[in-house]
Each structure stands twice: as structure tokens, then as C-alpha cells.
Amino acid sequence: MAWMAQLSERGRQRHGERVAVVDGDRRVTYAELDRRTDGLAAAFDAMGVGRGHRVAVLSHNRLEVLETYFALGKLGAAAVPVHYGAVPDEVAAIAGGCETSVIAGEEELLGRLAHPPGRAVLAFEGDRYREAAASGERPPPRDVPDDELMFILHTSATTGRPKGVCVDHRSLRSVATGYLADVEPGRGVVFLQCGPLSHGAMVLPLAYMATGATVVLMRMFSPPECLATIRRTEATHLFLVPEMLRFILQAAKRSPVDLPSLREVIYAAAPMPRPLLLEAHAALGCGFRQVYGITEGGGPVATLAPSEHDYAPGEPAGAGASVGRAIMGTVVERRDGGELWVRGPGRMRGYWNDPAATEEAVRDGWVRTGDLGTVDEHGYVHLAGRVKDVINRGGQKVFPAEVERVLLGHPGVREACVVGVPSEEWGELPFAYVVAPDGADAAEEFVASLKDLVRERLARYKRPVGFEVVGELPRNPAGKVTRRHLRTQAARRAAEPAGPRS
Template sequence: MAWMARLSERGRQRHGERVAVIDADRRVTYAELDRRTDGLAAAFHAMGVGRGHRVAVLSHNRLEVLETYFALGKVGAIAVPVHYGAVPDEVAAIVAGCETSAIAGEEELLRRLSRPAGCSVLAFESGRYRDAVASGDRPPPLDIPDDELMFILHTSATTGRPKGVCVDHRSLRSVATGYLADVDPGGDTVFLHCGPLSHGAMVLPLVYMAAGATIVLMRMFSPPGCLATIRRAEATHLFLVPEMLRFVLQAAKRSSASLPSLREVVYAAAPMPRPLLLEAHATLGCGFRQVYGITEGGGPVATLAPSEHDYTSAVPRGAGASVGRAIMGTVVESRDDGELWVCGPGRMRGYWNDSAATEEAVRDGWVRTGDLGTVDEHGYVHLAGRVKEVIIRGGQKIFPAEVERVLLEHPGVRDACVVGVPSDEWGELPFAYVVAPGEAPGEAAEFVASLKGLVRERLALYKRPVGFKVVRELPRNPAGKVTRRHLRTEAACHAAGLAGPRS
């Protein structure tokens, strides 16, 4: 029995009457979830979906998505999650690339697609789905080893075309046991997951389910909806990315919302601006847990506990300046070129049908993260930026994350992103985008002058941005990461003719 089937069975045996999933007004216990997914697995089997078959799942967050994942795990099939915001051509490319034999999802989204020949479709709203989960049927017993694939998770593609990360049952099992060896969420955990169930962050709900937690879903994230859901479900844990947290805080201030049940905010996917962390801690009064992870590493790689955060100083100190320590069973190492590599049973099997990319990313059992950083003597991982984002100015390396941290010290800056722009003289020069509420978009002269004064005090001459642009917000993908390639293209035009500082 593979991990997903064992996880479902374990939930029924140990936490049968505990609520497993809350989706709006619907509540399903662990016993009900196991029974419903048995029936759904039997239905997939009757549709001809079996071991090794790929099934695309196209939907907003909802109970049926998790049920489909468990059901596919029980018949040995492979789930291919697709973000609900993908356009038909993007969905078609993923469906064709993974050679899917079926598509499950929301009826409205499925109607927009042209179904490939021989590809079955199962709509969540259909009578066929309702009959399946209510049938009481069970799929044929299968002995599925943990090294068989469970998911093909497509990367967020901040720099190019997304790749399909192959995740097996062993990865899910090892990440869950490793994470929970370091993190004890408690038997009464109610975990509100605000991220899509269609990318790497969807591993976290499965991890918390291994601890018997109740998982709360939102169809789509909205700040008022998030606050209302926390209160209604009495959520103890909240997962989101920092930009979501900013909007939640704004909504909380407008409504004077009290969230007495909330014990911990789990954040990932993007750096947490220091002013935002301090404001959030003061406003919400709960602990914060950072999760550093990559889809290729199985999801969570390292975590910084609430007790290790520094909630007092403007510049983080000690462990609070890191992203945490590797979870049990995972090793993080900084190689000679400064890139972080990850080794452990949670790592991916490779990229789907892309041996060249796999050979580049996986070597001797280690996965390259694409992140630059160090690991100190106590095992804390410190990030310096992305390998592909390093700006080379006249042979000198500039790490955007370092410049961004300085810009975020400015009281008027809410967010910042630094990208490289071409220079005939220097090769590349740094250019900064800043989000500053109250400032008009463009180049507010006095505000930009204050930014220049700050970087003069804090950064070496060659690291200082040659230009600044004030924007209302930074462009982000569904995973919450800034789409830097779009900013680089725009900045190259905006910064044409700017000269770098002499050093």
C-alpha cells in the first residue's frame, strides 16, 4: 500500500471522527474521507484509470481536489495538478505533455477545454462524482511501492517554461515524517491553507493531515474571506505567502478583527519583509514559522520555528536572520560556488520527459536549489539570492536580496525588487522597483532622493541601484513569487542610457 492510501487509512483508524476537511459549510471526517475516496477510486478504476496513468486536476481549492488526490493514490495513478488560472492553451500543453488519460475538475473550467481523443472527463459537480463518493465501493487491492509516482507538479516558471517535477510516494512520506519530527503542531490543529492545491505548497496540507489536523480550504483567497474563515473554523494555523499576509493585515485593521484561535502563521515561497513581520506579530499576537522549500526537494526543506524568530529589531539577529534548519532526514549544503544543494529521500525523481534538465538539476543524489547561500555551524541556512538573479557589474557580483533588504529598511517602502539591466560599459547594473503606499507611481523626486541617501549609507558604491521606479505592486505568479523576468524587460527600457557609478 502506497503512502497516500496509508495516509487515508491511518486517518480513519486513528482520527476517524475528527473533521479532516472543512470546505465552506461542508465538513468531512477522516472516516468519511477514507470511505468517499474508496468509492471515487473504484470509479476511476471503472473508467480505465489505473497504475501509472496520468490524470489532470483542474479546479479551485475544494474538498473534491483532495479527494481526487487520495483516490488516484489508491489506484496507483499520477495526479497532474493544473492551476485554475491557466488559460486553455496552457492546460492543453500540460495535458499533452503528460499524456493524460483523464481530466477531473470543475465543470465551468472543463467546458473551456478541447478534450484530447481518448481522454475521459469527470466533473466534480456531476452526478457521476456524487454517486461515486456515496457508493461504498472499494477499488481492487494493489501493492504499490513507494517509489512509484504520485504527482507531477509543474514549477512556477518565474524564468521560463514550467517543468513537471516528478514526486513519488516515498517523497511525500519522508517529508511528512521529517517535518513532523521537528514540528509538533498539536492534536487540535486546524490548518487554513490559503495557497493553491496545484503547486508544491499542496504538500503541506498532506503533512499536517499525517498529524491528524483539520484542513480548511478557501476556493479563492481574499483577505476578508480569510479573516472570516479563521473565525468561523477557529483556525489555529494559517498558511500563506508574505504578500497575502500584508493584505490580511490591512483587512484586519479595517474590521478590527480579533483572531483568538490563531496560534501560528506558516509562511513560505517568498522572503518576508522585516517591517511586515514586525507589524504582523504586533497585530496578530501569534507565532510565525518560516518554511524554506523547493518543489524539486519534495516541498519543505528547512523551517525556522516561532521561538527562533526575532520580533524586536529592525535588522534580524542570530537564527532570526536565517530561513531555519533542515528538517529531519534532509541535508542542505553550500557548494564552492555558493549555491545550495539538497539531499534526502524527499527529492524529486526528475523532470517529466526532460532528461537534460534532470541531469542538470540532480547529481549524485543531490538537487541544486538555484539559491545562493550559506549554512552556519549550527545548521541554520542563510539565503543570499537566486543564482540566475545575481547581477554581474564589471566582474563584481551583486546579490539582489542584499540590496532589497536595505531598501526595505526605509519606513516608506512596503516591498522591493532589484533586477539587472544591460550596460555596454559594465555588463549589468542594478535597477530597483519599490512599492511605497502614498507615493505616486513613477519617480517621486523627494522619495527617490531619500532612497538614494539610504543606499549611500548602507551599500558599497557598485551595489547601489542606478535607477528607482515606484510602483503600486510587484507582479507575482500564483505561487506568490515576483516575476522578475517581466521586470527585467521593462527595466532594460526604462534604464537605457543610465550610467553606473564609478568605483
């Protein structure tokens, strides 16, 4: 039995009366989830969806998204999640490129699309969906192997066109069991999912469901609503990216709340500024878990436990400076050039209809992460930055992550991003964007203090040739900084007669 079907059946057998999903005022038990997804699978089957077929899913977070995933898994069909913020042309490109036969989702979002002939539509709010989920009908028996495709997850495209990462049931199973073996979540987990279910990070709530956890869905992220939901549902675990945590802390200052149920904040997708970690630990009083992962690796690759974080003021010591150790079943190695490669049963099958990109990314069973780093003798993974982000200054390599860490040591810097700008003399030069409190951009002494800091902490060739103070850094839906946009912007500035300004 394939993983998604087993996850549903196991939930019914072992945790039948326990609440599986909370969506606003709606609560569905594991027994109800299994029954509803049986009926939905039968409806998809009647629409001609079978093993090997693909269904696009376009929606905000809601119960029906998870139900659709489970129903398709029972049939051996694959889900192609599409972010709710995608414009019609982007939706059409993803749905068409993956040759989907059905598109399911929210009525309002579906109504904006031009549906090509031959592609059926299933609206979550419609009678067809509602009747199917309530029917109690069972789909025809399907022998779905673990190597059957379950998801085509599109990369966040920080550097260009998104690629479709093919994930099978074996990947989901291995990542869940490996991750859970390391984190040992215990009983009574209430997992709050405030990030989009269209992103690769949605493998985490599925993993926690293997333990009988309750998954609470937020339609979309809102800091005040997030705090209210934690309190209302007594959430124990929260997954987010660091910038979301910053917004939560700002909301908590405006309207303080007590969150005694919260055990663990899980963060990923972007570096956690140390001042933010210390502030959050003091304010929330819970543990923090870092997850390092890539969609091509199946999701979580390594994790740093709350007990391994260093919450003392000042620079982190020991393991606290790493992103953690590989989860069980996964191996991380440093290969030629300093790039980290990952191997394990959780890795992707390849990129959808892109053999050239697959061949470039997967070598002899190893997935190239695109991240530079090291693995120490105790297995802790340390990142140095992205291969594509390295700045080549006259043959000397400048790692943006190193410069950013120095800038984040300034008490007035909330975030930092360093990119390369073209230089006729040196090839590339580092340029820094920093996010600072309101008013700092008008203070020449603030920029002067940044120059003093890098002069003290960095070799001359690593120092940014200019600084720009901005209100925020551009991000994609996954919460990652879009360096490509900043590089383009910095290149324009470098082309101006006066060159980069500081």
C-alpha cells in the same frame, strides 16, 4: 502500502469521527473521506485509470480536489494539478505533455477546454462523481510501492517554461515525517489552506493530516474571507506568502477581528519584509514559522521556528536572519560557487520527460536549489539570492537580495526587487523597483531618500543606477515575484536614449 493510501486508512482507524476536511458548509470526517475516496478510486478504475497512469486536475480549492488525490494514490496513479487560472492553451500543454488519460475538475473550467479524443472527463459537480463518492464501493487491491509516482507538480516558471516535477509516495512520506518531527504541532490542529492546492505547497496540509488535523479549504484567497474563516472555523494554523499577509493586515484594519484560536502563521515562497513581520506579530499575536523549500526537494527543506524569530524592533539578530535549519532526514550543503544543494529521500525523481534538465538539476543524489547561501556551524541556512539573479557588474557580483534588504530598511518601502539592466560599459547594472505608499511616486524627495540610503549602506558598485516606484510587483500564482518580467521591462528602459531613470 503507499503513503496516500496509508494516510487515508490511518485517518479512518485513528481519527474516524474527527473532521478531516471543511469546505464551506461541507464537513467530511476521516472515516467518510476514506470511504468516499474508495468509491472514487473504483470509479477511476472503471474509467481505465490504473497504476502508472496520469490524471489532470483543474479546479479551485474544494473537497473534491483532495478526494481525487487520495483516490488516485490508492490506485497508484498520478495527479497532475493545473492552476485554475491557466488559460486553455496552458492546460492543454500540461495535460498533453504529461499524457493524461483523464481530466477531472470543475464543470465551468472544463467547459472552456477542447477535449482531444481518447481523454475522459470527470466533472466534480456531475452525477458520476457524486454517485461514485457515495457508492461505498472498494477499488480492486493494488500493490503500490512507495517509489510510484504520485504527483507531477509544475514549477512556478519565474524564469521561463514550467517543468513537471515528479514526486513519489516516498517523498511525501519522508517530508511529512521529517517536517512534523521538527514542528511538533500538537493536538487539535485546524490548518487553513488559502493557497492553491495545485501548487507544491499543498504537501503541507497532507503532512498535517498525518496528525489527524482538520484541513479547511478556501476556494480562493480573499483577505476578508480569510479572517472570517479563521474566526468561524477556529483555525490554529495558516499558510500563506508574505504578500497575502499584507492584504490580511489591511483587511483587519478596516474590520478588526479577534483571532484567539490562531497559533501559528506559516510563510514561504518569498522573503518576509521585516516591517511586515513586526506589524503582523503585533496585530495577530501568534507565532510565525518560516519554511524554506523547493518543489524539487519535495517541499519543505528547512524551517525557522516561532521561538527562533526575533520580534524586537530593528535589525534581526542571530538565527532570526536565517530561513531555518534542515528538517529531519534532509541535508543542506554549500557547494562550489556558493550554491546550496539538498539531499534526502524527499527529493524529486526528476523532471517529466526532460532528462537533460534532470541531469542538470540532480547530481549524485543532490538537488541543486539554484539559491546562493551559507550554512553556519549550528545548521542555520542563510540565503544570499538566486544564482540566476546575480548581477555581474564589470566582474563584480551584486546580489539582489542584499540590496533589497537595505531598501526594505527604508520606512516608506513596502517591497523591493532589484534586477540587472544591460550596460555596454559594465555588462550589467542594478536597477530597483520599489513598492511604496500612495503618493510616494510623485515625491522627488522619496527617491532622493532612497539614493541617500544606498549611498550610506552599500558599496558604490552595488547601488542601483535607477529607481522606479510601482503600485505592486508582478507575481505568479505561487506568489513569487516574476523577475523575468521586471528584467525585460528594465532592459527596455535602459535602451531608451536617456537610459534608466531614477
